[in-house]
Amino acid sequence: MYVCICHGITEKDIQKAARSGVNSISKLASETGATTGCGSCLEMAEDILQQHASQNTDFLQILTPSKPYFA
Template sequence: MYVCLCHGVTDSEIREAADSGVSSMRQLGRELGVGTQCGRCACTAREILRENRSSDYMAMANMLAQPA
């Protein structure tokens, strides 16, 4: 799904950027241009970043919770 129409950025591209270490809207704007023109995509892009972070935290928590 397209998130940023101004720059043609999809949710998959935002997730890939997050997997590569992008963790803020400022970084996302520098990398992909998201949120730098009209700004309508900012809320959705921010939510995608949050979802990606929470899934990373859950994976780490599950790993740490397993007995040695």
């Protein structure tokens, strides 16, 4: 589905950008051009980035010990 009609940016394009480390609208704009035209895609682009952030829990695996630690 197209998110940014002005620049032809799809939902998959934004998801791909998020997977490559884009985590803000300003970074998304500089990487893809999304949100830099009429701006009507801003809310949907934010939602897609937010969905990716909430699904990306890799950092929790680093913080979660495999066994309880007792000192």
